Amino acid sequence: MRQIFQDNDLQKSFLKKGYVQVPMLSSTQVMYLLEEIAKLRPYDNFAPKNSYHCSFLDPNLEYKRQTYNLIRGIFTPFVNEYLVGYEILNCNFYVKPPHTGEFQIHQNWPAIADINDTTVTIWCPLVDVIESNGAIQVVAGSHKILPHIEAPNSPPYFVNFQEALIEKYLKPFPMKAGEAIIFDDGLIHWSRKNDSDQSRIAIQILCIPSDATPTFFFKECEERFELIHADSEFFLTSHVSDLYGDRKPDWKSVGFVKNQNRLITEEEFAKLLKNGEEIRSQIYS
């Protein structure tokens, strides 16, 4: 069993619920980051029409690199303070301009070759968040209950009961600027559009075990995924459309896995959620 957290209580709570909420940035650091963001010039100017800004989706590669260096510089000490043997793979600003930016309900793409191993996202808002301005919402205990590979051109397994997820399962986490939630990337999560007059600015940092193989799962055909070596540089230099299109000749293959994805019903989901701890205990051991 991998030790993910330095602190045993956090480890226990994380394994059970799939997330922990922790203090992180000081108010000085929050202010510093807000000032630095204001100097950055993404292609979409942090104000995409009817959508949210995500650094990875922005076509300005120089901006993406500046973002990576800025976030990495501030958050590496926190990664080492909270986690054991993890490092930053990629990071993003997620900005929801006023009155827009609803997300799709999703799991994050698996980022390492072993889908039973654990990668985490640190999500840290730079403004106070509540449900109505786009606080993150998660389904507690939804991590590792189904061996599903979330990937481009592949529907989420819960696509047939998304309304029920919103009504019954997803719960928002009101947070102060600088607090953070650290969650298993397999956890189902989402956020509403920002209904306030101020931009909702948050940071996402994806961390992987240093001894794992960073991997992008490319859906080669209906039958299988090709595992592509995908380190920090891969995410900085790839445009999102590259990952939804044809396989690129310069990608480095690290293997293949069978596509076992299937769509399930809400009834099956409820059962898996209920038996989550037992299912995970098999995976963790």
Ligand SMILES: O=C(O)CCC(=O)C(=O)O
């Ligand atoms: O910023 C948000 O509301 C969602 C972020 C997200 O999907 C993530 O951190 O993985």
Ligand SMILES: [Fe+2]
């Ligand atoms: Fe996400």
